Amino acid sequence: MKSLIECIPNVSEGRREEVVARLAESAVKAAPGVLLLDRTSDADHNRSVFTYLGDGPSLLTGMSALVGAALEAIDLGTHRGAHPRIGAVDVVPFVPVRNATTADCVALAKQLGRHLAERYGLPVYLYEDAATAPDRQNLANIRKGEFEGLAAKMEDPAWKPDFGPASPHPKGGATVVGARAPLIAYNVNLATEDLAVADRIAKAIRHLSGGYRFVKAMGVKLEARGQVQVSINMTNPEKTPLHRVFETVKSEAERHGVAVVGSEIVGLVPAQALFSAASHFLRLEADPGPQVLENKLLDLAFASEAE
Amino acid sequence: MKSLIECIPNVSEGRREEVVARLAESAVKAAPGVLLLDRTSDADHNRSVFTYLGDGPSLLTGMSALVGAALEAIDLGTHRGAHPRIGAVDVVPFVPVRNATTADCVALAKQLGRHLAERYGLPVYLYEDAATAPDRQNLANIRKGEFEGLAAKMEDPAWKPDFGPASPHPKGGATVVGARAPLIAYNVNLATEDLAVADRIAKAIRHLSGGYRFVKAMGVKLEARGQVQVSINMTNPEKTPLHRVFETVKSEAERHGVAVVGSEIVGLVPAQALFSAASHFLRLEADPGPQVLENKLLDLAFASEAE
Numbered sequence: 001m002k003s004l005i006e007c008i009p010n011v012s013e014g015r016r017e018e019v020v021a022r023l024a025e026s027a028v029k030a031a032p033g034v035l036l037l038d039r040t041s042d043a044d045h046n047r048s049v050f051t052y053l054g055d056g057p058s059l060l061t062g063m064s065a066l067v068g069a070a071l072e073a074i075d076l077g078t079h080r081g082a083h084p085r086i087g088a089v090d091v092v093p094f095v096p097v098r099n100a101t102t103a104d105c106v107a108l109a110k111q112l113g114r115h116l117a118e119r120y121g122l123p124v125y126l127y128e129d130a131a132t133a134p135d136r137q138n139l140a141n142i143r144k145g146e147f148e149g150l151a152a153k154m155e156d157p158a159w160k161p162d163f164g165p166a167s168p169h170p171k172g173g174a175t176v177v178g179a180r181a182p183l184i185a186y187n188v189n190l191a192t193e194d195l196a197v198a199d200r201i202a203k204a205i206r207h208l209s210g211g212y213r214f215v216k217a218m219g220v221k222l223e224a225r226g227q228v229q230v231s232i233n234m235t236n237p238e239k240t241p242l243h244r245v246f247e248t249v250k251s252e253a254e255r256h257g258v259a260v261v262g263s264e265i266v267g268l269v270p271a272q273a274l275f276s277a278a279s280h281f282l283r284l285e286a287d288p289g290p291q292v293l294e295n296k297l298l299d300l301a302f303a304s305e306a307e
Numbered sequence: 308m309k310s311l312i313e314c315i316p317n318v319s320e321g322r323r324e325e326v327v328a329r330l331a332e333s334a335v336k337a338a339p340g341v342l343l344l345d346r347t348s349d350a351d352h353n354r355s356v357f358t359y360l361g362d363g364p365s366l367l368t369g370m371s372a373l374v375g376a377a378l379e380a381i382d383l384g385t386h387r388g389a390h391p392r393i394g395a396v397d398v399v400p401f402v403p404v405r406n407a408t409t410a411d412c413v414a415l416a417k418q419l420g421r422h423l424a425e426r427y428g429l430p431v432y433l434y435e436d437a438a439t440a441p442d443r444q445n446l447a448n449i450r451k452g453e454f455e456g457l458a459a460k461m462e463d464p465a466w467k468p469d470f471g472p473a474s475p476h477p478k479g480g481a482t483v484v485g486a487r488a489p490l491i492a493y494n495v496n497l498a499t500e501d502l503a504v505a506d507r508i509a510k511a512i513r514h515l516s517g518g519y520r521f522v523k524a525m526g527v528k529l530e531a532r533g534q535v536q537v538s539i540n541m542t543n544p545e546k547t548p549l550h551r552v553f554e555t556v557k558s559e560a561e562r563h564g565v566a567v568v569g570s571e572i573v574g575l576v577p578a579q580a581l582f583s584a585a586s587h588f589l590r591l592e593a594d595p596g597p598q599v600l601e602n603k604l605l606d607l608a609f610a611s612e613a614e
Contacts, residue, residue, distance in 0.1 A: 004604075006600070035607070037600070037603045038597075038598060038603075053603070053607075097600070097604075098604075182600075189592070242585075242589060243585075243588065243589065246588075246589050246590075260590060261590075262590045262591065262592040263589050263590050263591055263592065264591065264592050264593065265591065265593075265595055265598055267598065268598050268599070268600045268603070269595060269598050269599055269600065270599075270600055270601070271578060271582075271599045271600065271601040271602070274581060274582050274585040274586075274595055274599065275578075275581050275585070277584075277585035277588060277589055278549075278550075278581040278582070278584035278585045278588075279581075280588075281550065281553075281584060281585075281587075281588040282549060282550065282553050282570050282584055283553075283567060283568075283569045283570050284569065284570055284571065284572065285496070285569040285570065285571050286571065286572075288572055288576060288581055290345075291345060291572055291574065291575050291576050292575070292576055292577075292578045292581065293313070293344070293404070293489075293575045293576065293577055293578065294577070294578040294601065294602070294605055295578070295601070296344045296345075296360070296575070297311075297404075297405075297605060298601055298604060298605055298608070300342070300360075301605065301608035
């Protein structure tokens with residue numbers, strides 16, 4: 001089996017299903033070596049997350065096509081949604097899966113960034129493991145001010161893009177490209193319409209304000225559901241596991257007299273993160289991973305194809 | 308990828324590590340197409356569980372070799388252990404994994420039963436989906452009276468073996484062979500030495516005495532740990548899930564003022580059973596299975612090898 005890299009573009013369209021479907025397919029049409037593993041849209045966020053799998057060259061071709069299609073279909077000047085964004089294609093992270101390293105993904109991010117600037121005149125920032133400065137590692141820093149504040153932000157030499165012009169693309173803003181470890185996008189929904197509660201819980205769990213080391217979080221209003229949500233990025237689910245964050249959110253919510261309605265995983269999740277949660281709650285005395293039948297099958301399948 | 312069947316022989320030896328290792332390897336040596344996925348031994352039970360994967364013909368050859376080796380190495384006349392047993396190789400279930408059906412496994416069980424009787428003069432009972440009578444479906448019925456009561460039991464025409472003589476093999480007793488759906492062997496350990504507590508909890512959760520439809524359970528004393536255990540077979544973990552049984556055991560234990568120390572899975576577990584547990588405790592709003600990256604990889608690996 002060749003090198004396998006995951007690529008998870010976040011696109012600023014989550015309401016027009018036919019547009020989302022067309023965008024998701026554009027990468028696969030342009031690069032048959034690219035597989036679409038998953039797509040999830042959220043109408044409140046007005047945002048979709050696509051998960052692709054492929055090798056470096058195929059993903060490069062596919063992402064170029066996706067950005068081209070998005071710049072035609074999306075106009076950030078009229079886009080509204082609960083989730084912060086600066087681009088039509090807002091973020092494009094590369095994640096190593098099998099036979100690929102973080103360094104491979106950093107190189108790929110830089111290749112894509114240069115290409116998008118040249119082909120579409122799009123400003124591109126590099127983030128996480130591909131960042132060119134410490135204050136560009138964190139996506140939230142780059143995205144602060146959003147599309148609406150981008151033109152002004154780019155006048156500051158500190159926020160000159162890594163590739164492309166120092167002014168936003170009129171419809172597509174700017175795109176953030178990078179390499180990172182597997183991340184879990186995880187939301188906990190609360191039985192209240194009071195955004196302040198979600199914001200306070202987000203503050204309690206996120207690293208920036210004293211919470212867990214590998215948690216980013218914010219409160220989001222879910223108009224369609226009449227609820228609020230703690231929207232979480234778990235950036236190292238091995239070290240800061242799902243179950244611990246969930247239990248803390250539940251405890252903090254109780255303190256406000258608010259019930260946890262449910263939770264949701266956006267996009268893909270590594271099996272081990274769910275095994276760890278099961279293990280915690282069932283008080284398993286050993287990590288169940290090595291006993292999982294499907295893990296054995298996966299090892300066999302990939303071992304037999306090794307070169 | 309060819310037909311894949313799991314075979315999980317339970318062997319009455321869990322203390323002499325060199326014997327256990329030799330027995331586990333005997334099947335693989337005799338049939339190179341057989342893979343040993345897992346082996347677990349328990350000194351208190353004085354029992355080991357081996358998990359093999361292979362196609363029908365390979366497993367037949369492998370199990371024949373294992374039974375031959377076990378009849379030499381084990382003497383039930385001197386065997387003592389907390390777990391009930393009637394055979395040196397006590398139970399041999401076949402479970403369909405991929406490209407195999409329950410009917411395939413039933414046919415395989417009958418083939419193996421006939422072979423063991425002919426080659427080793429071993430009495431064989433068929434159980435679960437391969438059973439030839441309703442009261443032989445349940446392993447506990449066949450095993451009632453254990454090795455020590457087997458000679459007398461076999462005098463009853465109702466308990467004539469399906470294959471082989473109506474008298475126990477002098478060292479190896481009898482072997483129960485069958486086909487069944489995936490099962491989880493799951494134990495919950497309690498912070499007490501009082502076996503009556505484990506027995507009462509087992510009674511509360513098992514189908515026979517009013518508990519869950521797909522649960523078999525008994526209390527077992529763990530001398531080495533100074534604890535007792537509720538030893539559970541989950542015979543349909545989709546319909547009676549792990550987390551529900553665990554929560555009931557915990558609640559019943561609390562009623563006796565006893566803490567749950569931990570729990571353990573013996574042998575292999577289907578990934579979905581752990582995903583369901585995680586989903587329950589994290590209150591996930593959707594089944595996470597379709598979002599698990601490894602499931603996507605597994606589908607790809609097996610799809611690309613389809614004929």
